[in-house]
Amino acid sequence: MKILFVASLHHPEELRAAIAQTPSGARPPIFPPSMSQHFWEKALIKRGHMLDVYWRNLPIRKTQKHSERLTPGKLFNAALNRIPPRLNPDGRRKNAGLLAKARAFRPDVLWMVGDNTVIVPETLATIKRELGCKLIYACGTSPIVFSQPIDRASARQYDLVLANDYYHGVQWLELGAKRMECLPLSACDPDFHHPYALTDEERRRYTCDIAFVGTLVPDHLYSRRVQALEALREFDIGIWSVHDVPASLKPFVRGKALGEEMLKILSSAKICFNTHGDFVYYGGNLRLFEVAGAGICQLAEDLPGTRAWFPVVDGGATILTYTDLTELRATSAHYLRHDDERRALAQRAQAHVYAHHTYDHRAAKFDELMQSLG
Numbered sequence: 383m384k385i386l387f388v389a390s391l392h393h394p395e396e397l398r399a400a401i402a403q404t405p406s407g408a409r410p411p412i413f414p415p416s417m418s419q420h421f422w423e424k425a426l427i428k429r430g431h432m433l434d435v436y437w438r439n440l441p442i443r444k445t446q447k448h449s450e451r452l453t454p455g456k457l458f459n460a461a462l463n464r465i466p467p468r469l470n471p472d473g474r475r476k477n478a479g480l481l482a483k484a485r486a487f488r489p490d491v492l493w494m495v496g497d498n499t500v501i502v503p504e505t506l507a508t509i510k511r512e513l514g515c516k517l518i519y520a521c522g523t524s525p526i527v528f529s530q531p532i533d534r535a536s537a538r539q540y541d542l543v544l545a546n547d548y549y550h551g552v553q554w555l556e557l558g559a560k561r562m563e564c565l566p567l568s569a570c571d572p573d574f575h576h577p578y579a580l581t582d583e584e585r586r587r588y589t590c591d592i593a594f595v596g597t598l599v600p601d602h603l604y605s606r607r608v609q610a611l612e613a614l615r616e617f618d619i620g621i622w623s624v625h626d627v628p629a630s631l632k633p634f635v636r637g638k639a640l641g642e643e644m645l646k647i648l649s650s651a652k653i654c655f656n657t658h659g660d661f662v663y664y665g666g667n668l669r670l671f672e673v674a675g676a677g678i679c680q681l682a683e684d685l686p687g688t689r690a691w692f693p694v695v696d697g698g699a700t701i702l703t704y705t706d707l708t709e710l711r712a713t714s715a716h717y718l719r720h721d722d723e724r725r726a727l728a729q730r731a732q733a734h735v736y737a738h739h740t741y742d743h744r745a746a747k748f749d750e751l752m753q754s755l756g
Contacts (some may be wrong), residue, residue, distance in 0.1 A: 383430045383752065386489035388480060389498060392417055403674040404539075415641040418668055421496065421571045425745035436483045438500050455534060467500050467532060477505045484509045491752065494540075496521025497528065503756040505538040510539065515550055516755055522567055522668070525553050527603070527661040544748075546666030547687065564693070568668040569741045570645055575675030578642070578649040585650060587636065590620035591652035591718055592681075595639050596669060599626050606683070607657045613707040614655065617714060622647055650678045652718060653702075656682045656710055665691070671739045673698070674731040679717060679724045681710070691739065692731065700731040 391397065396414035402411040409427075412435045415422040423433055467473030480501060484492065492506070493517050510517055519540040524547070525533065537557035544565045545551035580588065592614060596611035598604050598621075606626055611619065621631055622639040639647050648654050654673045658665060665687025673680040674692070682688055683705040692701035702717060704710040717724045 383490040384487060385426065385434075385491045385493055386434040386487050386641050387412075387419065387433065387495060388438055388498070389419060389495035389502060391433075391437045391442060393640060394442055402437075404584065414641075415574070416468060418568055421569065421741040422567075422745065424571065425569065425741040426748075428742065429745050429749060432485050434483070434489075435723060436480050438480070438498065467502050473500050473502075473665045476500050477502055481505055484515075484535050484591060490512055491514050491515055492517050494536075495583060496517045496523060496533075497530075498533045498536070499530050502530070502532060503534075503539055506536055506539045514652060515540045518542050518544065518751065519554070519559065520544040520567055521550070523659075524550045524661045525557060541752060547662050547664040549664050561755075564598070564664070564666075564687075565744065565747055565751075566666040566671065566739070567744070568623055568671050569739050569744045570590070570671045570675030570735050571741050572675065572736055577643065577701055578646045579645060579675045580650055584646055587692075588620070588647045588650035590651055591618040592655050592714060593620050593647055594655045595622045595644050595647055596656075598623060601628070604659050609705065610657045610683075610710055611655065611709055614714060616711075617718070619655070620647070620651070645672075645676055645754050648673055650680050651678060652721075652724060653692045653714065654678045654680050656680055657687065658683065671735050674728075674735040675740075677728050677732045679728045680731065681714065681717075692734065695730050698730050699727055700734050702727070740749070 393414050397411070401410045402413055412418060412424060412433060413423050426433060455511045467477070477500070492509060494517065496519070500505040506517060509515065518538050521543070533590065534557050537554060537559045540554070540559040541555040541561065543551055543559045544567060545562055546568065548564040548565050551564050554562050594611060595606070598608055601608065608631065611621070612630055619634050620636050621627060621634045622637055624638040629634050654669070656667070656669045656673060658667050663685065665685035670682065670688070670691070674676065679702065681702040681704065684705050688701060688703060694700070702713055704713055719754065732748045
């Protein structure tokens, strides 16, 4: 199949670096390795699909950094977002650009990545009508919390929604999507998500008992993470985030991490902390499968998806879970004291995700879904 992604480019510097490192004669990547679509790209090409991408957020003026503060950039974006895309010259240009790209590439599948703020329903309807392609919407967040009116208005165009969280998928059905599948968009790639050897300098910078890599602001979206990390302040914790961090946790911040550096940080920790955002009640964030692939003991809150995707294997757990802060502290203390138990759990988790939750598994399931759509 020919698949055209419609996405927003994050971390363009990572993509430029990946393209520069591509061997002569090899196909350069279309997604940076810091985006999960990079690994979907590898898996889909391996299965014989042809891929291209339309970047709906170009040109990028500045990489967005999440903060609780009111900034001139936020005010500018808020004012800009009040202009309907149909009336915004930049929005009209981007819709025309997607239409031209689709007509030239002629995809069998138009794959819309979530957080669309510019592509209007009429453009999607025109592409489907002219080209007869299927429209897939793939997103890891709740449409109630995150989606824009333009996205919700397009829901009836979506032939299939791929949702990390089962409950988010139900919400898309309520908005009019024809079908949804609870298929985690995140997974692991054994060539990338594995334990990393560290230099002495890296070990000095990264080593800690409990590591967290991710987003902690704004509070109304990530309060569960913040409260849990605050409950762990008596432990040796390290926090890495490309965004701002609440004042209560700033003493534990060690910098930001993307791509391979993130895996090195995980490789240096005894336990990786991975509580989901406040908008997730089933489970399935990016880190869930990446940490297991890196061979690290993972601690997350007890959610239905967590239990489903990380079952007991050979009589032993594949993930640590907690239901309240008291259990969180007790579980952390126990496994930090018992190295053998912690390492055995991490080994079971890695073997499990390599056997069931790689991007190759996700791509194979995607092909099955497309066949069922005709």
